[in-house]
Amino acid sequence: MVSIQYSSPASPVGHADPGTAAPARTAGQTAAGSAAAPGRQRITLKVNGTEHTLDVEPNVILLDALREILGLHGTKKGCDHGQCGACTVHINGRSMNSCLLLAVMQQNVEITTIEGLAQSAGFEQGQHPVQQAFLEHDAYQCGYCTAGQMMTAAAVINEGNVEGDDVSLREAMSGNICRCGAYKNILEAVQSARARMTGEG
Amino acid sequence: MRGFEFEQADDVQQAINRHGSSDALIAGGTTLLDLVKLDVMQPEKVVDVSRLPLKRIETLEDGRLKVGALVSNTELAKHEIVMRDYPVLSEALLSGASTGLRNMASTGGNVMQRTRCPYFRDPAMPCNKREPGTGCSAIEGINRNHAVLGTSEHCIATHPSDMCVGMVAAGATVVVEGSQGVREIPFEEYHLLPGETPEQEHDLLAGELITHVILDPPRGGGQSYLKLRDRASYEFALASCAAIVNLEGDRISEARVAMGGVATKPWRATAAEEALKGQPATRETFERAAEAVMQDAVAYSHNGYKITLGKQAIVRALRDATAAARA
């Protein structure tokens, strides 16, 4: 049954069809011991706390490596040119546009994607306060820019070097375009999560 | 996006040795990878300089501030000395790009930013900057975003950086290093006017790389960066102005004015500075300064509004800088 989003209504799962998550490019992930093929480099990426060894050509972009090789589809491609923010991930805790990062340059750093956001902040069970706030405030519609919105918000709140007023937070969130126009709710969610995370009302 | 070889440089010498004329250096990657994906840049080899030890910000004995080429735009903008002594630069940095891009983009990379002219960014279109001798599509085409200062019949593309405008106002030196050694280039001379050779964008010789930008000793006074654009954020300037005003009583003892969005390079508005020096800090003085800058402006079919907008940016930035100087 290809259409299932919710195998059991009580515990929704996204990938009832294994084809969704299965990386198509098996060539990308390495067999231990063998050498990288000509033109490829063997690299290790630490994503959401797990190390992955893969062989990639030097022009492979981190965003494509995450999505197409490692099967982490939560990070989205909206423009591929740093013009929308949908691909935002954390590199050592800082928000960055993964569409403009080379995979081969991201070794020896901690890469966090939306799949690992809660865990990276110590929420082994359940969701990150930003995720909770986005749910409660309906801070999304289609959901496509949402991972990027939340990754930016989580980093901005965590770093604490942006003032907490609405104008400053709107500015800090302006690199994440939401074409559905859910900006009002996004701001409310960011403020709500910020209050929870910083203890400031 | 074509394939390329990839090498990592561990120190400046390696970086110098490893990159040839058809290669590219990568630090933050925000310009390079964007343009490689578009096929506008086609390096045979990309040399990773992101690990070079050029990430410090330090005050020199002569009072200048030495900024490593790999300091990110965020770090520079949020550095306490920059926020305190060079607020115009901090504001300029924070008005550019987005949270994520500023975390990636480096100081050296920002100096090396390429124009956003859509014709430059599409390899199918004639462009003298990208392919010398093919012609300028913008002059006959749409030029709403293009320059009115420093243009030539071969190119009217703007330099897109905000940071560079702040640095021109603050005064700075670009430090480059190559096989011939270290050179220090005044910031204003680093970027070149398009003239007959729009493909030559800066005074960087083959094999050289930027290692630092050194900011002049703090000028004090009041400082302001004003960026005008269609939407409120995440857009390149249509016109911007960086202003530093030093007052003696009600008169301007010295002023620094630089402009972005209206010129083919980060634009030092010396005509404005001369018009301001020794004059009362009034709206009339600011307007005379703005007129002095824009009297040489050349408008094309769609960008005539930038002459007005540029003047407005100057007048308002000077007003705000003056208010800051009095505060």
Added chain:
Amino acid sequence: MTTETQKPQRVDGTLTSIGQKKPRIDGTLKLTGGADYAADRNLPNQTWGYPVSSTIAKGRLVALELDEALAMPGVLDIFHHDNFDKLSRSPNDFAAANKVGELRLPFEDNEIYYHGQYIALVVADTFEHARAAARKVRAQYEKSDDQLTDILALDSGQGDLPGEDVPGDASSRGDADSAFESASIQLDQRYSIAHENHSVMEMHASVAQWENDMLTVYESSQGVVFQRNALAKIFGIPQEKVTVISHFIGSGFGSKLFMWPHAVMTSVAARRLGRPVKTVVPRELEYLNTGYRPTSLQRVRLGADDSGKLLSIHHDGCNETSPAGLHDDSVNGATPSMYACDNVAVTNRLVTVNKGTPTSMRAPGEASGAFALETALDELAVKLDMDPLALRHKNFADRDPAADLPWSSNHLKECWDNAAQRFGWNKRNPTPGAMKDGDEIIGYGMATQSWEAMRQHCSARFGFRDDGTLLVACGTQDIGTGTYTIVAQTASEMTGVPIEMIDVRLGDSSLPSGPLSGGSFATATVLPAVSAAMKEALAELKTLATAEGGVFENVDQDSITLRDGRLVSGDNSIEIAELLRQNRIGLVDGEASTKPGDEQDQYSFRSFGAVFVEVRWDPGISRLRVARICSTIDIGRAINPLTATNQVEGSIVMGMGMGLFEQIEYDAHGYPYNNSLADYIVPVNADMPQIEVELLDYPDYLRNEFGARGVGEIGLTGVAAAISNAVYNATGKRIRDMPISIEKLLAS
């Protein structure tokens, strides 16, 4: 109004789920990266397609040099007009649910109709290889220099609009010409809306796979049934052999209603290679190959008496269309219904330009038309020295003057007054430039909002499972509007089963046929089918329960009701799951189809609203900002006020884009200048004004038993006009061509 006395045909009397602010049931998936969008799909043995497109606007493709590209690493094949499969065009029939975005098939011939038109598809083993090889394809063209991309340049500025008349679009009542000539107050103005692009965040994508003779396409689609039907026609195979899946869509706004050529070329490539192919339309081609709101030029003539009573309305429209496919935006479709006026005439014209095919973009036609009509009314109010709100009250239509039918439900007057009161319209100074605050000049403007409340044919399936969960399935989609959630709310309301126990399946053409997610008709269309299917399933349950040996043996089925997941009769009741378990049945389900009935001929169905805008104009730096937007909307009953309000707020943001920023520009060579997300300016978070939306709650039970009319489009209508009217109030400058860019403000 008679509708107020009608009761919803719900089983239980009180509302516990419908009308409640429920978080989305698909929220956790969207917030954890678990929702599967089309391009997230990777299939075993999959390959990647990357398109190559024309760099001229008009002419002929003379030669393709492919040797270098074919020799690139990983390249499997390159498809183009010389080697492409011979296919049939889709009949392109909306009623038969096989309408497509662009009628012309990809690689149909070597004619070039527009810049960006696909000329080849490179397929390789990786995305990087496909893209690198695509850059090596060289094309030679025979270029024509008589391309046309700017319809505004054709306009003489007076008299008739340019273009070919579309006789079928014309309508009239009374004698608009004579009434205009004799009116004491006359207005004759031209307006335009620039070419806008949907700029959806998720680029269009297809992942196509053939298994034997069965085609499956994972697509970002607002209409899986339409695409399934169109693909079947194009490939000449039965519908049963095609499945289109679109579980999640990164927004559409109309650009994903109908299939575009990338899906066809990807499907052909998959069949030829015998491997799945994934093609994601590159962002720069999104702007050229997946539809857009066409540039429209409009002429409005209003005649009124000295009291402001409208005596005559002429509304002439003209929009651009494409040689590759026809699109008529019908910008004045709503005009004859909007105000009480005895003499009305509308006409439409088309101009064929060298661009890809335009399509529906959120509130298609009406959003453009409302800009012209509502701006013209503001201009009329100035001529009359009359409050613009009072002018609208004066001309309120208490029945639909176009159809000469009563409204099913109309609370426009309350919308006007509610929004005006919340906004503080009474503080408005009508003299331009009179309201100031520091460097800024404040302007107030308003407009009426409206969208037709349609309903379509729909089928759905409803099942009760032996574990207490429900299954609800429909071949419609949730494009971010909240369809998953409101279907679950409706099922919960009807059965008393908690929302967490409801399994909603959408976005699959193999499910019972559902509607497009567009036109704001999905809610009004789908929920009645869900209800009817539930009743079918319930009848089965009652039969089971009253069977010999059953818990309700000998009980009259009509006495059995459904409450809290239980069948109830008198003092007896049984949990439905228990009933199924006792009978060793896993699932009892029912399927039903519904469609609108006679009410279509007895009433006019239309939603109304009002929008008020405050702008702030800083003339010293030519900076225009929207500071506040206040909108009150009557959409019948909002099934979920949380998601419905979000829809209106989002529409308002898109309306700000229309009013302030959005415009795809072509240069004199037919070259698209700003086809990127950096150069095509859409609003960002920092542009946000204070937005206050209020939804009135008057269920429209003539539309359906739930009283819901739909909400996706209406919030966008009127916003650009209200902004433009506010700009006039601030500046005295009347900008009649959207968007209101800095240079227009400086020039006027």
